Amino acid sequence: MSVLDRGPREQIQVLDEAGELVGDPPSLSDDELVAIYREMKLARHFDARAVSLQRQGRMGTYPPMSGQEAAQVGSAFALDEADWLFPSYREHAATHVHGVPLERTLLYWMGHESGNRMPDEANVFTIAVPIATQIPHATGAAWAATLRGDRHAFLCYFGDGATSEGDFHEGLNFAGVFDTPTVFFCNNNQWAISVPRERQTASETIAQKAEAYGFDGVQVDGMDPLAVYRVTREAVAKARDPDADESRPTLVEAVQYRFGAHTTADDPSVYRSQEEVEEWRGKDPIPRLETYLRETGRLDDERVDAIQASIEEEVSAAVDTAEGERRPHPEEMFSQVFADLPDRLREQLEDLERLRDRYGDERFLKE
Amino acid sequence: MSVLDRGPREQIQVLDEAGELVGDPPSLSDDELVAIYREMKLARHFDARAVSLQRQGRMGTYPPMSGQEAAQVGSAFALDEADWLFPSYREHAATHVHGVPLERTLLYWMGHESGNRMPDEANVFTIAVPIATQIPHATGAAWAATLRGDRHAFLCYFGDGATSEGDFHEGLNFAGVFDTPTVFFCNNNQWAISVPRERQTASETIAQKAEAYGFDGVQVDGMDPLAVYRVTREAVAKARDPDADESRPTLVEAVQYRFGAHTTADDPSVYRSQEEVEEWRGKDPIPRLETYLRETGRLDDERVDAIQASIEEEVSAAVDTAEGERRPHPEEMFSQVFADLPDRLREQLEDLERLRDRYGDERFLKE
Amino acid sequence: MSAQNLTLVQAVRDGLHTEMQNDEDVIVLGEDVGKNGGVFRATEGLYDEFGGDRVVDTPLAEAGIVGTSIGMAAYGLRPVPEIQFMGFIYPAFDQIISHAARLRTRSRGRFTCPMVVRAPYGGGIRAPEHHSESKEAFFVHEPGLKVVIPSTPYDTKGLLISAVRDPDPVVFLEPKLIYRAFREEVPDEEYTVPLGEAAVRREGGDVSVFTWGAMTRVTMEAAENLAAEGVDCEVVDLRTLSPLDRDAVVESFRKTGRAAVVHEAPKTGGLAGELTAIVQEEALLYQEAPVERITGFDTPYPLYALEDYYLPSVARIEDGIRNVVEY
Amino acid sequence: MSAQNLTLVQAVRDGLHTEMQNDEDVIVLGEDVGKNGGVFRATEGLYDEFGGDRVVDTPLAEAGIVGTSIGMAAYGLRPVPEIQFMGFIYPAFDQIISHAARLRTRSRGRFTCPMVVRAPYGGGIRAPEHHSESKEAFFVHEPGLKVVIPSTPYDTKGLLISAVRDPDPVVFLEPKLIYRAFREEVPDEEYTVPLGEAAVRREGGDVSVFTWGAMTRVTMEAAENLAAEGVDCEVVDLRTLSPLDRDAVVESFRKTGRAAVVHEAPKTGGLAGELTAIVQEEALLYQEAPVERITGFDTPYPLYALEDYYLPSVARIEDGIRNVVEY
Numbered sequence A, B: 001m002s003v004l005d006r007g008p009r010e011q012i013q014v015l016d017e018a019g020e021l022v023g024d025p026p027s028l029s030d031d032e033l034v035a036i037y038r039e040m041k042l043a044r045h046f047d048a049r050a051v052s053l054q055r056q057g058r059m060g061t062y063p064p065m066s067g068q069e070a071a072q073v074g075s076a077f078a079l080d081e082a083d084w085l086f087p088s089y090r091e092h093a094a095t096h097v098h099g100v101p102l103e104r105t106l107l108y109w110m111g112h113e114s115g116n117r118m119p120d121e122a123n124v125f126t127i128a129v130p131i132a133t134q135i136p137h138a139t140g141a142a143w144a145a146t147l148r149g150d151r152h153a154f155l156c157y158f159g160d161g162a163t164s165e166g167d168f169h170e171g172l173n174f175a176g177v178f179d180t181p182t183v184f185f186c187n188n189n190q191w192a193i194s195v196p197r198e199r200q201t202a203s204e205t206i207a208q209k210a211e212a213y214g215f216d217g218v219q220v221d222g223m224d225p226l227a228v229y230r231v232t233r234e235a236v237a238k239a240r241d242p243d244a245d246e247s248r249p250t251l252v253e254a255v256q257y258r259f260g261a262h263t264t265a266d267d268p269s270v271y272r273s274q275e276e277v278e279e280w281r282g283k284d285p286i287p288r289l290e291t292y293l294r295e296t297g298r299l300d301d302e303r304v305d306a307i308q309a310s311i312e313e314e315v316s317a318a319v320d321t322a323e324g325e326r327r328p329h330p331e332e333m334f335s336q337v338f339a340d341l342p343d344r345l346r347e348q349l350e351d352l353e354r355l356r357d358r359y360g361d362e363r364f365l366k367e
Numbered sequence C, D: 001m002s003a004q005n006l007t008l009v010q011a012v013r014d015g016l017h018t019e020m021q022n023d024e025d026v027i028v029l030g031e032d033v034g035k036n037g038g039v040f041r042a043t044e045g046l047y048d049e050f051g052g053d054r055v056v057d058t059p060l061a062e063a064g065i066v067g068t069s070i071g072m073a074a075y076g077l078r079p080v081p082e083i084q085f086m087g088f089i090y091p092a093f094d095q096i097i098s099h100a101a102r103l104r105t106r107s108r109g110r111f112t113c114p115m116v117v118r119a120p121y122g123g124g125i126r127a128p129e130h131h132s133e134s135k136e137a138f139f140v141h142e143p144g145l146k147v148v149i150p151s152t153p154y155d156t157k158g159l160l161i162s163a164v165r166d167p168d169p170v171v172f173l174e175p176k177l178i179y180r181a182f183r184e185e186v187p188d189e190e191y192t193v194p195l196g197e198a199a200v201r202r203e204g205g206d207v208s209v210f211t212w213g214a215m216t217r218v219t220m221e222a223a224e225n226l227a228a229e230g231v232d233c234e235v236v237d238l239r240t241l242s243p244l245d246r247d248a249v250v251e252s253f254r255k256t257g258r259a260a261v262v263h264e265a266p267k268t269g270g271l272a273g274e275l276t277a278i279v280q281e282e283a284l285l286y287q288e289a290p291v292e293r294i295t296g297f298d299t300p301y302p303l304y305a306l307e308d309y310y311l312p313s314v315a316r317i318e319d320g321i322r323n324v325v326e327y
């Protein structure tokens, strides 16, 4: 039976909180399992470095993701390279799995235009900060793919808060009507800044909202990377190639927790208790998978240490690269507004250049 | 058992298409039953007159409602006077039941500002043409009432097409979260102009969309005035005074059909078949109730004739009143923009008056 | 070259038809554009010819229509979403302003948005509320969008084809008051009218009158009446509002030294202010009178019993131009 | 009269607090305004003092926030919805433009919309994309709305109290760049600063500089620098953008005959055009130079590494004013 046939109120799990197998494991090779582990560890380490860069004034506001690695990595792993990923602002780990180098993510949060240029070879859409607005984009792109005869799946991420926006509703409704190959993946981390899940909507689960759009909704333990992988993999397969009685789209609700602040500008102690955080820390996806991999002989101290070392190196290199980037030239503000620079923009740029020449760049820069 | 406890896929009926009793009738006095009948007849006659006024160039575009009388009259009858009604542009019968004189409705479609001034004593919100936008208004007003300690129900109408808009989603989600006393009443007349219900959303019913908001959804035969009354009455009672385990809001889907064009500017033969129309005409709510009332001795030829005569008189009088109204003074454009007329508006009005004086009114009027 | 005598709305249809034939990436979508052929018949017959995959009746959701179109465009198609009336474009405002307009910038050119949002705009057809909006200024103020308003059938087809081929998002507003007001020879063949170029509809030496869309005809009528009084108007139809043809505006103004702007939108914050700023930035020394703004009032568009007073009428335009000339 | 030394954001809080105490119909709602006290702490402590019924954390849905606020206002309350950043106001645009602004007109005064939509606006705080918008022109162009932008703590409290008491909808935009930039004596007591009145921040005879919000301080700095060069600027802080204080604008311009406008919003379609139109309509014969528009560029607001170039800086303002004076 497909896990997608379960009721939207039943939560799918493969590993329990102690890392014991409690459900059918997905078919993944040892290397793949270790790669998932490594990506989660990388994400955790990257996150800590990014937060500290921000604290040191070397980066702007940053949205941390620790606690959410299983949902991000497990789901992005379920994509093939040709599939598409539509991130929100918090999917640093998911985009990395699908081909975005860490330094781009850093540059983005350092305020560089180039940070949002996804590599040509990565099928990852550009991040947009307004909540839920990427959902209709993912539906539309998926729709376009079917019109073109392309058989890709489109994985679209958003938070629990995003489900309240009109764009969520319209995007999912179009997906149902036009049967688009979209997997709507809700990273329900229990909080939308300070608003808890129960105050976001009166529905018992988010997965059940799929009922309104005529397609499957499924709830998964979002801190169990193997369950997330399994559910997403099935949803992706169905999106690409549904059975006659199936519809392509799926709404996945991955139940999880953000351990840290909403962003580095946020103080969560104002609105939630430390006990709550501790309770969820008990579900931490990383030790969970590590235990399982150690117990099944796929990992040992030595490999764990080697992985940790390689991760630290990768993140350091990304930080160096990002920090080595020069302040972008003001021309970048103008160059991508239209395919061709219109006269009025050319003149405005020329004016600015004239002033920088005349008065010196420093008169235009604060700090 | 409350009818609201039924599953959203089960359609509630009291009278079958032949006017036979097939469900529990609501408790309504003979006079009330006849009053419902009369309002439906009035609506049908009003509609025909309005369409013909439009054809004769005596009125602008008009949205007819024939076929939808049971849903409008049955539901509006379920309100007490102190309850509130939030109409869409097609609820001429519902607003009449709740206290809006026919001539206002005519004036509105004749393009007179005064047509949208609801009488002070009628708790009816102003019509706004943009689809679904009244839904958050109804939620907000209902919420305000509970904050004030007022115990009214708020009945909000909209069409099947409206359920696709973000405002539907946001309005219902807020209602669930803040437990507002709102009855969301979907007049599912199978068509949103030329788009059929099945292409509007992939969900099997509209009622089941309530699942997404954590409150009851119920489907009713919208061409059965007694079923509509019963369902709405229960929803209204629950909105005002729910049991401990109940939430106040309800989504009612009244399944019905618009016999005529979307508006007088529309030609439905382009997008739907005559057979379909005929099939639904077989469910016509008026003969259905008439049969029941005749068979139970509440109506006879004589009363039917008397009702018909009084209806014609009432509609004629309304047409006379509306047509007797003079073209509004241009000042009306300016007078209600703000509580106090700002200087720039005063000057603009003075300019216009000066020009009308100088060149004569006719130079400003076409036709 | 063969040609047909077409109305403006037929020219819309013809332009769409031409581009759908030329380029199978062109997709038309919106409320009632398919089987019904659009509430104004602007897409008539396209559904039968190109099928439901390319001429799509959507659910009733403007943000969804534009939002999915953006996704389609990013994937490489050329969607042409229709918003049924400009008064119903606001639910899609965020998608247009925050996404369509910024996709190229945001992605540094990796993703682009070659999309044409079509919407009938403007008043005068005795329609219900919200069917008579003209808020072109909103879109002109947003970087990353182009804004086009044709005033003749010939231009309509040519501008629409340019808009569909344009690599960036275009808001294409159609003057529904004159959808069927007159006919003009429109070539059967494809041709383009370039975006960003104004057209001088009437040459004259006394005063420049800048206008667009449905107001062009009313302005021309006023200009002819004034000619009889000896006032020689130059009427400039801007056609594209963003990017504005500043050269044409300034050139005309340099010649006449006097100007009026005619638009339906409310005066305050309308484009007459922008045009005034342009002429005085570029040609203050030529200016002999204040630029007269002949516009809608700063009120919501009234129900139709009063709309004739709201819209700039021939009499009001004449009076305004006289003010400029007699200053 | 007792007073406190408050920042601008504290003055927002103080104004809300005052009106919530005065009038139990005042309700504050929005994303994170309750327990969290707002992402900028503009509603800090209000939840504890007035409870969750009057200081409401809503779901994440701007149209829902404004739409339900309109319903509340129609019922007789005085909602003060917060939009977290102006860049996120567009999902609510339809509710503001098509409903809040028109409810009184549409219902012929039966229903009204005494609501204040608060939103922090403007750039300069090194924030992510969409956190730096200043599109006040959109709201000024819509009849039926008032638009207010304070620039000092004292004005903030007084204008906010006026806005809350106003019988019509007000868009109240707060310059977050200067939320905590400086402190000012703000009376503990209630007081109002009337809507629709500009303030002359610096008197001067050579050139009038019109500005508002966060640009006021930068403009003042430029004015002081220019004074050292012998250029005497009059700086007029408009405070209310709709209705505009036309008399104050014209009076200042009549005196100086020269003007510049400073705003963060993109140049094209921004309010500098409107102001230019006003001065030349009312005082062309006094005009000695073109009105200089010192504004944001016609580009999307960049990510923060470039924002210092985007925003009008002291150097750019000085240069622009010199252009006017030397014309």
Ligand SMILES: Cc1ncc(C[n+]2csc(CCOP(=O)(O)OP(=O)(O)O)c2C)c(N)n1
Binding pocket: A090, A129, A130, A131, A158, A159, A160, A161, A162, A163, A187, A189, A191, A192, A193, A262, D031, D060, D084, D088, D091
């Ligand atoms: C349209 C819009 N409104 C408000 C915001 C400000 N904001 C940024 S993140 C956020 C909360 C998002 O919560 P959720 O969807 O649960 O995602 P999470 O941050 O928890 O991953 C808010 C309100 C925004 N970015 N966009």
Ligand SMILES: Cc1ncc(C[n+]2csc(CCOP(=O)(O)OP(=O)(O)O)c2C)c(N)n1
Binding pocket: B090, B129, B130, B131, B158, B159, B160, B161, B162, B163, B187, B189, B191, B192, B193, B262, C031, C060, C062, C084, C088, C091
């Ligand atoms: C926001 C918006 N978009 C489009 C329209 C144009 N329009 C008017 S009625 C209608 C169809 C409405 O269908 P439905 O909600 O089913 O109501 P019905 O007319 O069938 O009663 C449309 C698209 C509108 N009034 N408002």
Ligand SMILES: [Mg+2]
Binding pocket: A159, A160, A161, A187, A188, A189, A190, A191, A192, A193
């Ligand atoms: Mg969340």
Ligand SMILES: [Mg+2]
Binding pocket: B159, B160, B161, B187, B188, B189, B190, B191, B192, B193
């Ligand atoms: Mg319908």
